[in-house]
Amino acid sequence: MEETKIITKLWGKIDPFSIESYLGRGGYRQLLNFLKNPKTKKETDKARHEIIEAVEKSDLRGRGGAGFSTGEKWKLALEESKKSKKPLYLVVNGNESQPGSFKDRFLLKKNPHLVLEGIILAAYALGSKQAFIYLNGNFKEEIAIMKQALEAAREHHFLENEFSGTKEKIKIKIFPGVAGYIYGEETALLNVLEGNLEGPESKPPFPFQKGYQEAPTVINNVETIANLVPLLEIGTAKYRSLGKGSASGTKLFSVSGSVKNPGVFEFPLGITLREIIYGTCGGMEKGKKLAFVQAGETGNFISGEKLDYPLVYGGGAGKISVGSGNILVVDKNVVLEDLILSWAQFYQRESCGKCTPCREGTYQLLKIAERLKNRNLLEGDFDNLEAILEVMEKTSLCPLGNFAIQPWREVINVYKKDFFLEKRREK
Ligand SMILES: Cc1cc2nc3c(=O)[nH]c(=O)nc-3n(C[C@H](O)[C@H](O)[C@H](O)COP(=O)(O)O)c2cc1C
Ligand code: SF4
Known part of the structure; x- marks a missing residue:
């Protein structure tokens, strides 16, 4: 099966170190549309509402593993912020230490400005004045690329705007975090952001209720945020229709193990493991026979007829819960x-x-x-x-x-x- 490239559309076609290269391919168009349109407060609120509504209607689910509805999370955090009169923080989770996951690193490296444009749009839409990009401390290259991209976006004045006579500025901080799988868990991550290594906290309260500095905080995965620009570009209906069956949109998959062609690929949600392994990934390596595939939210062993089950959010009978999209293909020689x-x-x-x-x-x-x-x-x-x-x-x-x-x-x-x-x- 062919890839469906919306997030990966510009991979290999732009210079990740050059904002001009991204701008030349239509980059930052969604942000510029948003920034120039609103004249009055009413218009500004409408533009914000349109982004939130698009995210909600697209049925975008968190790509960090749990698959929670992004639109719902945003709305809940906004309600909390209104109720508590506290600021709303946005945190982008780039810890990516799950075994066999490397799609967020690819995304950051191959098109940093797509992630950044999504973050800036999300921050404006949510009315968040402070966003953090939390990156695994071992990701030296990705940290350097993102810092460079952020500086370029700042120089282009994308982090400030005048809405109906009021200047609005958002701060974005790149935070090189502690390397370790557990620091990708949202409450452990927030503790690191606040300067301690206390690890995870029991929930509730959830971060959208009490997160960074006890204020409502939206935490989204890198890939989740990267969906924002293509989603606004093509519109909700088209975005939804990219998924197979009732699934909406596309998903990045990190494929490793005994296939001829491992790597990061973008496929419609609802695709099957058989289509991935024997299609784009070229089948099993020479002389190797498939034992099982470890994939899905909890690393299930998948073989036989289950290879034809659709990979979706939610799972259930006859389906596989896609999780963060890791696929490890195990052959019969593996002990x-x-x-x-x-x-x-x-x-x-x-x-x-x-x-x-x-x-x-x-x-x-x-x-x-x-x-x-x-x-x-x-x-x-x-x-x-x-x-x-x-x-x-x-x-x-x-x-x-x-x-x-x-x-x-x-x-x-x-x-x-x-x-x-x-x-x-x-x-
Ligand atoms: C042990 C553990 C590790 C996690 N690691 C990550 C991670 O590296 N990246 C990530 O986005 N989410 C990770 N998560 C999920 C986050 O807690 C959180 O649900 C996610 O960042 C929310 O973003 P999303 O709704 O966009 O998926 C992890 C969860 C657990 C329990
Ligand atoms: S909080 Fe408990 S379950 Fe979670 S990683 Fe630490 S020791 Fe394990």
């Missing part, structure tokens, strides 16, 4: 125990340690994974495994505790208890 061990190492390393079930649970899971790999599982390990998974599922403070157990649940579902028992007998 499952090695894969399990690498997940266990990852989650044990990334657990922030704030709550006991996840701190202790990820450690115990790592020990079991090591014994599984070394074929010296102890009697009772399987029963303990099930108990640990249950406790972590029910009592972890944040979703990372649940993410850490999902691969184990999949192994148990797919390969059953015998897989574990055999590892004892082989000892």
Whole structure:
């Protein structure tokens, strides 16, 4: 299946270091339209409302994983800001430390001004005077590109405007954050922005209620924000129709593993894994056979008929919840125990340690994974495994505790208890 390029339309066609290059391809047109039109306060409010309405009607869902409606989040934050008379902050999440995810980095590197134009438009529409671009501290190149892009946008006076006689200025700060998976979780991220490493907080309150400095805060993923310009450009109806079936718009996918052509691709939402793997990605590498695909919100193992299920937000029977769009293609040569061990190492390393079930649970899971790999599982390990998974599922403070157990649940579902028992007998 061919890619549908709306976010990636200019990839490879512009110089990411040159604002002129982006302007020359119609860049900042949506922002300029917005900035020059409103003359009176009424007109300004109308222009703001039109952007928010377009986002809502487009059914744009958060591309950071959870798929929450962006329009709804914006409206809820606006209501809170009005009620509490507190400023509204906008934070763009560019932490991207999920295993196998690299689409936000590509986006920032290949078309930084598309992301920036989206941020500026969102800030004006939401009436937010301060926005943050939170970038994983290890993303040195992306940080440098975004800083350069921001400076160029500032020089073009895109961050200030006069609306009906009143000067309005927005501040945008690029914040190189702490590297680590957990700092992509919105409440942990906000703590870093405020200067502490306290990790995630329990919700509610949600950031749109109490976020940065206790004020209502909209947190959106880089890709979510990058949708704003193309969405306004082509209009809500056209945008919605890009998705397959009832899905709306397109999605970036980070494809890795044993396919001929891995990379970042933009496809309509509602596409299937089979179309992605055997279409644009060129099928399996020579001599390799597909074992399963790890994809979706919780890293499910997908094979057989499920390869033909549509990737959408919401999931449900006969569908796969798309999450942040990571696709890891695993072939039959991969030793499952090695894969399990690498997940266990990852989650044990990334657990922030704030709550006991996840701190202790990820450690115990790592020990079991090591014994599984070394074929010296102890009697009772399987029963303990099930108990640990249950406790972590029910009592972890944040979703990372649940993410850490999902691969184990999949192994148990797919390969059953015998897989574990055999590892004892082989000892
Ligand atoms: C452990 C963990 C890591 C996360 N990492 C990211 C991340 O790197 N980028 C991101 O946009 N969202 C991440 N999220 C989701 C954010 O908490 C939040 O839902 C998202 O940034 C909201 O933006 P969206 O509505 O545009 O998707 C993570 C969530 C969890 C639980
Ligand atoms: S579930 Fe894990 S990552 Fe989340 S707060 Fe608890 S220890 Fe930290």
